[in-house]
Amino acid sequence: MKFLLLATLATAALALPSDPLSARQKKTCTNPKLRKDWAKATNAEKKSYIDAVLCLATKPSRLKVPTHSTLYDDFAWVHAKLTDPQRIHAEPVFLPWHRYFVQVYEDALHSCGYTGAAMYWDWTADWAAPSKAAVWNPVLGFGGNGSDSADGNGPLKLRIADGPFRNLRPTYWNGDVDPHWLSRDWAPAYPGQPELIGNAYSPSIMEEVFSWTEYERFWPALESSPHGGLHAGVGGGRGDMGPTSSPNDPIFFLHHAMVDKLWWEWQRADRDNRINAYKGMRNDGQEASLEDMMPMLKLAPDAKVKDYIDTEGGALCYKY
Ligand SMILES: [Cu+2]
Secondary structure, three states: OHHHHHHHHHHHHHHOOOOOOOOOOOOOOOOOEEOEEHHHOOHHHHHHHHHHHHHHOOOEOOOOOOOOOEHHHHHHHHHHHOOOOOOOOOOOOHHHHHHHHHHHHHHHHHOOOOOOOOEEOOHHHHOOOHHHOHHHOOOOOOOOOEOOOOOOOOOOOOEEOOOOOOOOOOOEEOOEEOOOOOEOOOOOOEOOEOHHHHHHHOHHHHHHHHOOOOHHHHHHHHHHHHHHHHHHHHHOOOOOOOOOOHHHOOHHHHHHHHHHHHHHHHHHOOHHHHOOOOOOEOOOOOEOOOOOEEOOOOOOOOEEHHHHOOOOOOOOOEEO
């Protein structure tokens, strides 16, 4: 009996995924990881996160399309391909798909030596002066805006002027091979509108988003103004956060961790009724279901919505 038990344990240990390509294990979540606010993380945590992001660009692509791209580029490629034709936005799967995507990214950072959880940018706290946010720090942050005088990109893309990611050279722009320097094109302030379209994620907008009690009302409200406004505010017309290849900008993942945190807060505000709340019309005209599959195009296995609906159950184990 004892031998049998040991043998079972040994088999279970062998089956654990050693590489991030394997399906995430479903197990009881007893000790959820805490995802932190970038502005409150320690310098050591920030440094380790930044180093791991840079490391992704030295790792071979899992997708090999095209052959000279890297693991860093895979995220932009998958997001671009799943956006044209549209499979991950403007339908209920927007929230769980991006939740899964951020988790796949966190797993990739772990393959680059990072041991912490994904981090988020709380833009609801910075809405009145978003350009002053801690995330744009040129040493322990993501660098700032693109600049006309920054060399190398031509007039259509604004290369960022400083920061640890200034020398990053993403492979894709939208779904096309178009190597360029990482770019940002912050929307300027004008009377009544803070820079980076701060009004799109102001307290009054957030109050409206959280006023919805049904999932099918909540997700579009969150996706449109706060989520979309931030993308447009940071990316502008000539920055990486604008096009379908927006995961090119590493701030994408702090932005989407924040979107995820807001969904998490909404779910927990009425856990019994909302933790499995998932409804609405899919882009193919069918009713959305927890059994729906989320495509990840071989960056990671396709996965069911129901395994990613609860951050402390199914295939996930984290909280905010
Ligand atoms: Cu997206």
